Structures are given as structure tokens and as C-alpha cells.
Amino acid sequence: xxxxxxxxxxxxxxxxxxxxxxxxxxxxxxxxxxxxxxxxxxxxxxxxxxxxxxxxxxxxxxxxxxxxxxxxxxxxxxxxxxxxxxxxxxxxxxxxxxxxxxxxxxxxxxxxxxxxxxxxxxxxxxxxxxxxxxxxxxxxxxxxxxxxxxxxxxxxxxxxxxxxxxxxxxxxxxxxxxxxxxxxxxxxxxxxxxxxxxxxxxxxxxxxxxxxxxxxxxxxxxxxxxxxxxxxxxxxxxxxxxxxxxxxxxxxxxxxxxxxxxxxxxxxxxxxxxxxxxxxxxxxxxxxxxxxxxxxxxxxxxxxxxxxxxxxxxxxxxxxxxxxxxxxxxxxxxxxxxxxxxxxxxxxxxxxxxxxxxxxxxxxxxxxxxxxxxxxxxxxxxxxxxxxxx
Amino acid sequence: xxxxxxxxxxxxxxxxxxxxxxxxxxxxxxxxxxxxxxxxxxxxxxxxxxxxxxxxxxxxxxxxxxxxxxxxxxxxxxxxxxxxxxxxxxxxxxxxxxxxxx
Numbered sequence: 001x002x003x004x005x006x007x008x009x010x011x012x013x014x015x016x017x018x019x020x021x022x023x024x025x026x027x028x029x030x031x032x033x034x035x036x037x038x039x040x041x042x043x044x045x046x047x048x049x050x051x052x053x054x055x056x057x058x059x060x061x062x063x064x065x066x067x068x069x070x071x072x073x074x075x076x077x078x079x080x081x082x083x084x085x086x087x088x089x090x091x092x093x094x095x096x097x098x099x100x101x102x103x104x105x106x107x108x109x110x111x112x113x114x115x116x117x118x119x120x121x122x123x124x125x126x127x128x129x130x131x132x133x134x135x136x137x138x139x140x141x142x143x144x145x146x147x148x149x150x151x152x153x154x155x156x157x158x159x160x161x162x163x164x165x166x167x168x169x170x171x172x173x174x175x176x177x178x179x180x181x182x183x184x185x186x187x188x189x190x191x192x193x194x195x196x197x198x199x200x201x202x203x204x205x206x207x208x209x210x211x212x213x214x215x216x217x218x219x220x221x222x223x224x225x226x227x228x229x230x231x232x233x234x235x236x237x238x239x240x241x242x243x244x245x246x247x248x249x250x251x252x253x254x255x256x257x258x259x260x261x262x263x264x265x266x267x268x269x270x271x272x273x274x275x276x277x278x279x280x281x282x283x284x285x286x287x288x289x290x291x292x293x294x295x296x297x298x299x300x301x302x303x304x305x306x307x308x309x310x311x312x313x314x315x316x317x318x319x320x321x322x323x324x325x326x327x328x329x330x331x332x333x334x335x336x337x338x339x340x341x342x343x344x345x346x347x348x349x350x351x352x353x354x355x356x357x358x359x360x361x362x363x364x365x366x367x368x369x370x371x372x373x374x375x376x377x378x379x380x381x382x383x384x385x386x387x388x389x390x
Numbered sequence: 391x392x393x394x395x396x397x398x399x400x401x402x403x404x405x406x407x408x409x410x411x412x413x414x415x416x417x418x419x420x421x422x423x424x425x426x427x428x429x430x431x432x433x434x435x436x437x438x439x440x441x442x443x444x445x446x447x448x449x450x451x452x453x454x455x456x457x458x459x460x461x462x463x464x465x466x467x468x469x470x471x472x473x474x475x476x477x478x479x480x481x482x483x484x485x486x487x488x489x490x491x492x
Contacts, residue, residue, distance in 0.1 A: 151438030155395060155405050159421065185481045189457045223482060226490030232405065232438035234452075234472065235479035238459040245455065338407050338437075340393040343423040 001171060003140065003359040004132035006070070009095025011268075013135045014067035015294045015359040016312065018043050019123045021116070022064065023075040024084050025051035031109055032075040035101070035116035041070075041124045043309045047376035051080030055260035055378045057087065062263050062290025064091040064098065066310050070127035071097035073119050075112075078104030097123055132361060138172025140359055141266050143288035143296040143311065144246040145178065147281040150301025151231040154242020156318025156337035156344070157299035163348020164297060164355060165248030165272065172270040176256070176288050177247040179279035180210035184223055186240035190274075195251045202255040206274055209389045216387070246299055247272060258287050260379050266292045283377035285311060295355055305329045307366025309374040312358050315365060316351060329365050331358075391417045394441055396426055398456030403440040403472050405454070410435050418443060433471035440472040452477050 005013040019039070023032035023046035036042035045063070047056040064072040064087075072091055076084040084100045091098045099119050106112040144161055146153055165175045183190055187207050194200035214221050223236050233239045250272045256264040258276040266273060277287040281304075285296050289310035296311045298304075301319045303326040313331075317323055320335040327333070332351050336342035358364055384390045394404035394416050404418045410431040418427045431441055440454070446466040451458045463478045470476070474484060486492035 155397070155407075155438065159397065185479075186457075189455075222485070222488045224484065224488045226488065229474060229484075229489065232436065232440065232473070234440065234474050234477045235460040236482040237457070237479060238454055241455040241457055241459065337395075340407055340419065340423070344421040346423075 001137040001356065002134045003137055003356050004361065005135040005139070005359060006067070006130055007133055007135075008067045012067040013139050014069070015361075016068040017041055017070045017127045017130060018068055018310065019120055019127060020045060020064055020069045020072040020309075021075060021120055022046065022060065022072055024060065024082050024087060025053065025077070025080050027051060027077045027080070028075040028103060031103060031113050031116070034113045035073065035075065035120050039117070039120050039124050041127060042120050043372045045309045045374040047378075049376065049378050051077070051082055053378060054082060055381065056376050057082065058259070058261065058263035059286060059290045059376050061087060061090045062265070062292075063286060063310050065094040066289050066292060068294060068310055069096065070130070071123040073116060073123065074098065074100045075116060076100060076102045078102045097126070136172070137168070137356060138270060140168060140295070140355070141174040141176065141293050142168055142355060143176045143178070143285065143293040145281065145284055145288075145296055146182075146243060146246060146299035148300040148302035148304050149243070150319055152318035152335070152338055153299050153301045154233070154239070154245065156334045156347070157301070157316045158242055158245040159344045160318070160334045160337065160347035160351055161246040161297050161299055161316060162248040163345055164351040165246065166250055167348065167352045168355070169248065169250045169270060169272055174266050174270050175247065175272045176266060176275050176291060176293050177244070177272070178275045178277040178284045178288055180206045180274070180276070181214060181223075181279045182243040183207045183240055184211050185236035186244050189241060190244060190252065193250070193252045195253050199252055199254045203252060203274065206255045206276060212387050212389065213383065246297070256291055258291070260381055263290050278377045280375070280377065282306070282308065282373050282375035285313070286374060286376055295358055297351060297355065303329055305366070305369065305371065306373045307364065307369065307371035309372040312364045313366050314351065314354055314358055331365055391415060393417050393419055394429070395419055395421065396443065397421060397454055400456045401453050402442065402444045402446060403452060403454050404429070404443055405440055406435055406437055409437050410441065416441065430469050432467065432469040435471040435473075442466045442468050442470045442472050444468055
């Protein structure tokens with residue numbers, strides 16, 4: 001089976017041809033936004049952690065290297081601790097165009113915007129000349145995520161996404177699941193799927209470490225809430241098993257590191273991987289994008305109108321009311337499972353088909369709205385040190 | 391007929407796809423939409439909540455998604471509503487805070 005993608009250097013393939021206009025920190029963000037303004041395919045992003053947030057560097061480099069990106073313009077104020085040159089050198093290893101505009105160096109914000117805008121336009125025009133070519137589906141890397149979950153998520157959307165995950169892995173493709181907090185209570189089930197002892201230990205540590213981060217005495221959070229119980233979830237085990245269902249049933253090859261000094265890419269060769277990181281939707285999506293994920297399949301009960309700057313987002317709802325109210329914001333209807341009209345397998349196949357169509361250029365509902373949300377998660381090295389997790 | 395879904399063949403509970411009333415006859419379907427069994431609801435329960443497919447004596451493992459989700463905290467009969475009143479977690483006891491009582 002094939003999709004039509006963009007060939008990139010280093011034997012990679014992208015499903016989008018985005019020109020990334022990346023302000024290395026928030027002070028350059030308004031200028032970056034104006035440089036990208038009105039240019040088709042240009043997407044402005046930044047990280048909102050300030051100008052000495054060196055912990056964000058692996059993520060910024062990772063998203064610029066993502067094969068959905070055709071080229072990157074780095075926008076710097078000039079005085080930030082997070083300097084653009086080391087970023088440029090690292091991003092350049094992906095063999096794609098990467099340039100820098102330094103606002104203080106140019107000496108005028110307006111002139112810098114004009115110069116940056118020309119560079120973006122130039123990259124976008126070069127990118128536009130690239131044609132999509134047939135690529136084997138085995139080269140696709142899909143991330144799975146849920147948010148705005150409700151009673152239907154664990155019965156309809158997540159299990160159907162799990163079928164998609166199995167189908168993609170069976171064709172040789174790769175799947176990534178983040179959000180270890182959602183796996184607390186499903187340790188045994190996930191660990192039993194590890195390909196070997198090393199992967200098993202990684203999985204147990206992935207969950208165990210996350211539990212420690214959220215159960216700091218005096219600042220702990222509940223893993224179950226009244227809403228979960230009213231929705232029908234009886235135990236944490238049940239809640240977690242429903243959430244991890246989107247990863248399907250295939251063996252887990254390992255946990256990808258996602259740390260302030262080390263962000264591991266999805267290895268070639270296909271299969272299912274977990275990734276370290278946070279469960280917050282946009283932050284998690286950016287982490288997966290930085291590891292090389294092409295497309296994210298998102299289960300939602302309540303609905304949601306966002307997209308992601310790097311990865312097209314295929315939104316799946318299992319809630320018949322959400323589908324009725326927000327179908328123009330949803331990409332796949334899984335509510336037929338709740339109505340007893342369609343099997344989970346059948347919906348899973350439709351999700352798989354949608355993923356392949358989106359990989360070939362079909363615009364997602366978020367893309368149709370022109371929504372390119374972006375947020376960067378930053379691990380706190382001090383918390384890691386205090387909890388002895390390093 | 392009203393339906394409940396059994397997520398895995400090893401499961402001893404099914405999840406209601408619509409709200410059930412006591413006395414309702416319920417079709418239990420598989421994830422592949424095959425009718426696996428019929429069960430009569432002994433209690434009312436809302437959509438997304440669970441109904442017992444077998445008798446579960448106190449201490450028996452309650453299975454959904456093919457995995458243990460907890461143990462019966464009292465005897466459960468086929469057709470019973472299965473929730474926090476008769477199942478306890480092996481992983482995390484519920485607190486009043488989680489129940490929204492505190």
C-alpha cells in the first residue's frame with residue numbers, strides 16, 4: 001500500500017511541505033509571525049519558556065528536522081541565551097535549508113521582518129516545486145493521543161484507534177504513544193507486551209517515574225476523579241486500560257527518551273514505541289513531532305478545534321452528540337460503535353484509510369481552519385534531581 | 391434490543407451502549423459486532439457503565455479489556471450493575487476526594 005509523500009534527505013519522507021518560521025524564544029515571536037504572514041505553507045512557532053530555556057533545544061531541533069518540514073527560518077532577537085547558531089548547525093544535519101535572521105543584528109525590526117519574509121517566501125517557493133511521490137505506507141510514523149476524554153473514549157475511539165495502530169504496524173509502519181500518566185494502573189498489561197527484558201524495564205520505569213512526579217507529598221494529584229466515576233469508570237486499572245487501548249495490541253519495542261539533553265527519534269524499521277513526556281495535548285504532540293511522527297490520531301469525547309504546527313491531526317470521536325454537534329471539526333466518526341451500528345474493527349479500518357489519505361495531502365479539519373497550534377514541554381531537571389529520577 | 395459491548399472475549403463484564411432499566415433484556419455484542427449472549431439487567435445503569443456477564447463471588451477478578459480491573463468486593467450476580475459499590479481496585483483505593491465528597 002502506498003501514499004504520496006515528499007522525499008527528504010537521509011531517506012526520510014514527509015507528508016507536509018511546511019516552512020517553519022521558528023522564533024527561538026518568545027521575544028522574537030511577533031516578528032516571526034509577521035515573517036510567515038500571508039505565505040502559503042509557512043507556519044510560525046516558538047517556545048514560551050523564555051530565552052534561556054536550553055531544555056527546549058532538543059525539541060526545537062527535533063521539530064525542525066521532522067520530515068514534514070521543508071525548511072526552517074530561525075528568528076532570534078540576538079541577546080538570548082538560547083543562541084540560534086548551534087540550533088542551525090544541528091538542524092542542518094537533516095540536509096534541509098535552515099537560515100537565521102537576527103533582529104538586533106539587522107538593527108531594525110521592520111527591516112528584519114522584510115528580510116525574514118523574503119527568506120520564507122524563497123523557501124516556500126522552492127518547497128512548492130517539490131512533487132509528491134509514491135511511498136510505501138511502511139514509512140509512516142503515527143502518534144496516538146487522547147484528550148477531552150469521556151465515557152465513549154475507552155469504548156469506541158481508543159479501541160478503534162488501536163485497530164489502526166495494529167494495521168499500520170502490520171504493514172511495517174511505526175506508532176508512538178506518549179502520556180505515561182495515563183498508563184498508571186496498566187503496568188502489567190503494557191509490560192507484558194515488551195519485546196524483551198530491557199523494554200520491559202523501560203516501560204515499568206516510564207510509568208513508575210511518572211507516578212513519582214505526580215505524587216509528591218503535599219502536591220499530589222488524584223488519578224481518578226468524580227467525573228470518571230460518574231462516567232462509569234470503576235477503578236484506575238479500567239481507566240488506564242481504556243486509555244492505552246489506542247496503542248493497539250502489538251509488542252512494544254521500547255521507550256523513546258525525551259529529556260532536556262536527549263530526544264530520541266523513532267528508529268527506522270517500524271513497530272510500536274512509547275515516549276517519555278507530558279500528557280497535555282499540544283505539548284505531547286510537539287514531543288511526538290520532535291521524534292519524527294508524521295500524523296497524530298487524536299481520540300476525543302468532547303471534541304476540540306485545534307491543529308498542530310508540524311503534524312496533521314486526525315480527530316476521532318466516539319460520542320454521538322459530539323459528532324452531531326461538531327462533525328465539521330472531527331475527521332472520523334467512531335460514534336457508530338456506541339450506536340451498535342458498526343464494529344470497532346470497521347471503524348479502525350476507516351481511521352487507517354483516513355491516515356493514508358491525510359498522508360497523501362488530504363487536509364484535516366484543523367488544517368482547513370488554518371489552525372497550527374504549538375507548545376513545547378520542558379522537563380524540570382530540578383524536580384528530576386529531587387526525586388532521584390535522573 | 392438494547393446493547394452492551396464486551397471488549398474482549400475474556401471479559402466477565404460488558405459496557406452498556408445505552409442506559410439500561412432493571413428488567414431490560416440486553417444483547418451483549420463483541421468488538422466485531424457479533425451477538426455473544428443475552429443478559430437481563432437486574433438494575434438500572436447509565437450508558438458507559440458495566441453489567442455482569444457471569445456470577446462473581448466476593449474476591450473474584452473482574453475482567454474488562456481482557457485484563458483485571460479489580461476484584462469483587464461482594465458477591466455479584468449475572469445481570470448486576472458493576473461499579474464502585476461492588477468492585478475495588480487492586481491499585482488505588484478510592485478516596486472521598488476522588489468521589490468529590492471532600
